[in-house]
Amino acid sequence: MKNHLHTLKGAVVLALGLAAASATAQAGGEQYFPLQSYRVGPYAAGGTGFFGGFIDYLQYVNIKEGGVNGVKLTWSECETEYVVEKGVECYERLKKGLNGAPAAATNPLSVGIAYATLERSTADKLPLITINHGRTDSTDGSVFPYVFPLQLNPYSEVSAIINYIGQKSGGLAKLKGKKIAVLYHGSPYGKETNPILELLSKKYGFQLVSLEVPHPGNEQQSQWLTIRQQKPDWVILRGWGVMNPVALKTAQKTGYPADHIIGNIWSNSEEDAAPAGAAAKGFISITTHPSGSQFPVLQGIKKTVLDAGKGNLADPKRFGTVYYNLGVVNGILNVEAVRLAQAKFGKKPLTGEQVRWGFEHLHFDDKRLKEVGALGLLQPLQLSCADHEGGGAVRFQQWDGQQWKVISPWVQADRKLLRPIIEDSSHKYAKEKGITPRDCSKES
């Protein structure tokens, strides 16, 4: 047993030595992305797709353009398994950069880890990117200078869904008297949007039926029987993991039509619909980015990265799927922030604080989207000091039994309506924490 201890001690010493060596070596001329990835555990499907797309895009920029203005992009991974403590450990391990290359931003793709590193990121001046998820009130950049729920926060998500239902019914005024059921995962994530739905139901006069599905959601008979009795016009599915295919199958069993079920942002991947088989046919869901590989940027990645055998995906068939494309979109946004910040601070590796400026000035119009080859893949968006979300639009897609087909143009959330609620919440947070919000009119 003494031997074991020796081995262990040896391992510790070795590890510390390596860590120290890697911290002192100087490379220079590189911008580092710390990746708190997850490739094992229950959410591995999302993690491998997202981080695969993200890494492939970074490789693409390196190969095609030699980095951003000559500054090579570099990255390293640390496995979080979607577990909060591991994510915190990874954050602390990676935040200092790699081989002298400073960290640009962290992208944990996990609500829990994002919450746990929110205050750390602010203290360390390192942007925290929570694309399509995260803390809704961090949209208010005056209180959360380092947090960016890019594209879509949870409130915008439901608001856009209601707007879409309004369009389908022939105008928001027609929502009056309609009945909409929401089937949500019994977790903090699932419940987060309930107050907004209630608010919208009062505003537009539709009747709301809220049904909770306990985690993990592999038994939903009673909820769908209730839905059958109540006969709602639409069902919003706010699911997660196994809950999604089970919902679709049970809907079919109880005779509710799949094309009146609208899945939210975590119910919109191939992995959510395909396991339900024929029951998923016609299922509608929102997405901030269509799947598919026809976009020029994806074709470029295919040519320079995948075909060269450097792709990050273990299964090349997942190229162009929802999670992969989200990773690519995230890569585009991160790299663009670095590019913008370089224009202001110089073409050199930048600190997290400088990259934050870049994020805050992200601006994608159709012209710029065309330049990066992402027209139709990424929505037009513009961020500012006060607005860290930027977009707030989604497209709707329908499952044809094999793949997702986009069926709508960009549908905007009612962001004006949501803004006061977000500010209420962020100001409450600021008060609790003793933060004085920045004056955004003075920011450049």
Next chain:
Amino acid sequence: MFYQESGQFSTRYRQDGRALRLWQQRAALWALLALAFGLLPFIGNDYWFSAILIPFLVLSLAGLGLNLLTGYAGQLSLGSAAFMAVGAFASYKLQFLLPGLPLLLSFVAGGVVAAAVGVVFGLPSLRIKGFYLLVSTLAAQFFVEWLLTKFAWFSNGNESGVITAPPLLVAGHDFGSPAGRYLLTLSVVLPLFVLAANLVRSSLGRNWMAVRDMDTAAAVIGIPILRTKLLAFAISSFILGVAGSLWAFTYLGTVEPHGFDLSRSFQVLFIIILGGMGSILGNFLGAAFIVLLPIVLSILSGSLLSGVLPAGQLENLQKIIFGVLIILFLIKEPDGLARLWQGWRARARLWPLRF
């Protein structure tokens, strides 16, 4: 040779009752304390404080809580994380109900609430034992998690059930920096360990051990079973509750009920199984093992094997190695790391002679 007790006599009852009777032990303890309080806060970096030392201390404390109940009083429990959650949410909520409540006092109050909940879920232990009791504590685990998720009142109206740490102010000093959070954690954990080390040598501790070894026999010699078992649940839950508050406030800074799920209970259970049941030191050893080994494996594989294997397989490989190490270790030393330490001590006594 280095570890001789010869020539050290107890001439007073007070000396005889000391927890550490040899000067070598006391010197080592003082040296450790000097290191922990005097040196580490100055030489450590953010990574060491936030990712290694604080979780190590908090998990040691959680291990201690469960060890009192399982290792000393013999009551199996899978509800450790639930009691941690109660402690965390109670001290959070009390901060809001009683504005101006000092931080340390809110930790204590959180512990007291956890103790009360612990007693309630400990009541079945009077009738059922062993695996059946395990099931009852499992109920606590699921019930508490559900309750805290279901009612937003516990998280102060936050619909998503997430609580965040209040400013870490003690007597006007801000302990918000990584080094400060480490010192705060250490200053809460140590007194509780001192308390527990003395508790297990008191008459209550001896009662616990009597109940653990055979509760019928203990009842026959006049030990009040009801009181002894419920006190074990209360004190254990108190310590777990404080550990939960520290986990939420000084370590992560923000938690949701899901952060105290069943796997956390298992983690605490593994700490005492690996560290050593019925040992105070074992909690530190077990926690160090659980916290450090995965990190070491991950850093090693990240730097040595990163190009050789795909990242996903590398992660699975680490899990296999971690599992194999635990199995091998339990075969070689089923009594845990604390037992190993004892053996090493016995050797040190005779060194350089052979054991």
